[in-house]
Structures are given as C-alpha cells and as structure tokens.
Amino acid sequence: MQRKLNLLLLLFSLIGGAVAFVIGELMLGRLLGDWPSILVVGLYFGVVALGAGLGCLLAEMISPSLNGWSWRRRYLGLSWKLLPLSVALLLGAGTLMEFVYELNFGGLRPVKDIVMVIDDSGSMEQSDPGNSRYTAARDLVMRMDGDNRVAVLTFSDQAAVVQPLTSLGKAGNREQVTTAINTLRTTQGGTNLSGALSEALNVINGDSSSGRGAMVILLSDGVSRLDTSTELRDYVDRGIAVNTIGLSISDPSGPALLKAIAGTTGGQYYDVADANRLADIFRQIYDRLGDRTLLTERTDNTQNSPYYAALRVLSLVLIGAALGLGLGIVFDNRHLAKSFGLGGIVSGLLAGLTLEFGLGGHAFVNAMVRLLAVLLLAGVIALFTAVVPVGEGRLTRRGHGAKQPSRRPSQGYSPRGNRSSKGFRTADKDH
Known part of the structure; x- marks a missing residue:
C-alpha cells in the first residue's frame, strides 16, 4: 500500500475528459429540447465516464505504476470488458440524479400556462409599424409544447381577451389561436397597464385546472x-411571474415601471429598440421557461432557491463518487476503487460548486464552466492516489495462473533439520 501518482494517467484522464466535453456539448446542443432532458444529462455523464475511463486505462496500459505489471499481464483484457460497466454506472447515476433534480418540491408548480398581453394602443403605429409583435406571438404559439396552454389579450384604454386559455395539445387548437392573432390590428387609445394585468389575472383565476x-x-x-x-x-x-418587454420607450419612467413589475413578480425585463427582434425575445422567454437541469442555468422559479442549489451540488458529489467507483471497477482493484471513490466525492463537490455559481446567461461562458467541471471530475480523481494509498487487491476472484509445485520433503528430511543418509543430523542453516 503506497501513495503514488501516475502523471501519465492524470494527463490522459484530462484529455479524455476534454474529448468527452466536446461530444457532450454537441449532444446538449442537438438533443436537449428534442429528447427528454433526463436522458440527455445521463448520456452526457456516460460520455464523461467513457472519456475518463479510456484515458486512465490507456495510461495504465502504457505505464502501470498504480495497478502493477501483473495486472497488465493477467487482467488487462478483463479491464477492457469492465469499461462498459463503468459507463453504464455513470449513465444510471446521471439519469437518476437529473430525475430527482427536476422534481418539484414544496408545492412548486411547473409553468404550463402562458398569457400574452400585447399593447395595441395608437403609439404602436410608430413603435411597430409592421406589426412584428403579432408575428412574434404567432411564432411563439407554433413553438410551444403540446402540454402548454396559451391565452392572448390586447389592451389600450381597455383590455380585451382575444383568446382564453387554450390547450395546444388538442387537434386544431393551435391553428385556432394563430388565426385569432392574425385578426389583430393596432387601435387608438392610451396604455392601461393596470387594466391589462388585472384582466390577465382574471383569465388565470377563471380557469378551473389546478396544479399548473x-x-x-x-x-x-x-x-x-x-x-x-x-x-x-x-x-x-x-x-405568477410577469416578464415585461419595453419596445422603443423614450420616456424613462416607462422602462422603470416595467422593470418594477418584472422585479416584483419574479420575472425579467427586456428592452427592445427594434420591433424585428421581438420574435427572438419571445422565444428567449419561452426557452428559459422551466429550464432546470444539472448542466444548465436554472431559469424557472427555483432560480434563487438554496434548496435546488444544494441539490445540484449533492447530485454532482454522488455522480463523482460513482465515476470514481466505476474507474476502480475498470481496474478490478478495491484499493483503487476506494481511492478513486473518495477522490470522486471531492471532485464532484468542486464540480457542483463550479456549475452552481458559474453558470449564467451567456452560452460561451456556460460551456467553459461545464468544461472546467468535467476537468475537475477527471483530474481530481486521478490525483487522489497521492492521498489515499493504493496497492494490489482484486475486486473479483483472482484468475488461475500457473500452479506452484508443492514441496515434498526429500528422503531423510526432518522439520528439525537435515539428516544424512546415515541418520546423522546436520546443522540448520540460517535463512
């Protein structure tokens, strides 16, 4: 049992983690939103296990300073067979922890109903002469999931319900909502925000569905x-969060009020100077709706929740421990499993804190935060053999090597010493 460090294993583990990060980012970009997020996150961590496992295995194959040359001669083939088990272990751990992370606790309800409140006062003829706001609303309806419900209100001096809350999961309803939006035109009148918000709340309260x-x-x-x-x-x-959009408002009191509305209700304010950008803003608001995964920024009503912050960190701790244990299984070594497992706990803690406090609103920054988290997972585990002693110790039953010949006492041999053929005892030799 020795504390030792395989620098080649550390290097290859980091390289494997970096390659896994690139593959994982491609999966996030292409699959997240189309596939269940539970499965996508599980696959992400499975790829991390594959990258780190391959790196560690190749390094020990070249220089088996941790597991020993006897492992390379007798158990290398078994280690290659055990690598998929390590990947499956982390895929399962990632999927399970993502499932727990997406659960809603403490009466928290996922947002499924969206009420669009659109200004159609006379000033919109200058702010939005091309009626881009209606196009943006129509595009958003077409983008929404089938389990969403949507309502559309317009307002000037008075608020009017254009479309009550309508389920988009029923055939024909999506077209019904977009047809209603297509009929909208700019009217004359002022800007009655109080009446608009009051009517929007009436639409929500008038629905009998609960739990949404x-x-x-x-x-x-x-x-x-x-x-x-x-x-x-x-x-x-x-x-109920109110996300507000200010379109080409010259009076500074206008944006200030919209910011206050968003801030009071837990929503966000968006300042837009060009009406052609409204479709992107609507889509951005919807994309941030209910986005809660271990690998991305929380943008739902748990954004500032200390409970979900702690849950993310704990989830990464367990995932890190599973990664370390999986690497120990690959090498079929209980001492390495212990060392890597403890290292995984520490690396998971560091990776969890990195994700929790590093993820923000910028896509490139978020990608770099995930890269750092993956490198921490792969690197700290590889360093922990310098902290926790390791040695030879199989997790599974030893293979059958060449049998050692049994020693039989030769003629005249006595446990007390050697005797000559005549029976005289000779002196024992010191060994």
Missing part, C-alpha cells in the same frame, strides 16, 4: 400608472 403554474408576457411601448405594491400582490401570492 402560469406566466405572463407583457409587451408595451407606453407609460402608465400602477401601484406595484398593491396591484401586484395577487401575482406575488400566486407565484
């Missing part, structure tokens, strides 16, 4: 009067 969360997207280009402390109380009590 709701969100409001409010678009306006004007200035209004609204007491956020009193008129938004029901929104706050119900946990």
